[in-house]
């Protein structure tokens with residue numbers, strides 16, 4: 099397993115002083131992502147998806163439960179992961195620095211590791227269907243789909259074994275979404291990374307995931323192979339999601 103969450107709970111304390119209360123953003127979540135597999139997590143707003151993605155990226159420690167990446171707890175220093183985990187998030191204009199040329203943004207994960215970029219940036223831009231010329235552009239000169247392609251190039255440039263995609267296509271038009279999902283599938287076939295694909299959109303999740311976990315109110319109510327989920331979802335909430343598609 100590349101990633102294993104076992105009985106993970108993340109709690110926050112919220113509310114005004116004297117009326118503080120505990121809120122579990124996720125509660126008792128167990129999931130595993132196998133080598134080369136894409137696990138899809140679907141759930142509506144507030145179901146705990148973003149918290150799950152932050153735990154999977156090692157950016158948030160669970161209040162209780164265990165998280166193993168490649169069989170071990172996350173290292174104390176993120177740098178020790180050496181680019182083995184990367185993220186693609188919803189709004190590329192948050193992850194891409196508006197003042198940096200695309201080439202510099204794509205090279206940044208390598209720079210952090212002290213590795214030379216050489217011809218890798220041009221190659222990465224070709225791989226996501228943009229072409230090397232895009233390296234000179236700024237994010238505001240790109241369409242939403244192109245920006246998300248840049249984010250993907252940037253995520254894959256360290257050849258991660260695991261990628262977390264959190265609402266990675268949700269901000270895009272439907273036709274552009276399909277292009278990006280196809281690109282992701284092609285890149286995964288080529289580079290064989292494992293992925294956690296998180297979205298409120300069951301259609302997108304079903305398109306890319308091998309298995310699907312359904313989240314509701316911080317808990318996983320069902321995990322099933324994508325094919326089985328399509329024909330025979332077990333949980334009433336899963337059926338409801340499928341019917342609303």
Ligand SMILES: Nc1ncnc2c1ncn2[C@@H]1O[C@H](COP(=O)(O)OP(=O)(O)OP(=O)(O)O)[C@@H](O)[C@H]1O
Nearest residue numbers: 110112121122123142143144145146147148149150
């Ligand atoms: N830092 C925080 N402090 C207090 N409560 C939080 C915090 N982060 C998340 N929560 C709460 O935990 C729950 C799950 O939040 P989370 O962001 O994981 O959900 P989500 O499924 O990603 O929703 P959305 O799609 O709207 O972002 C929500 O009720 C949210 O209000």
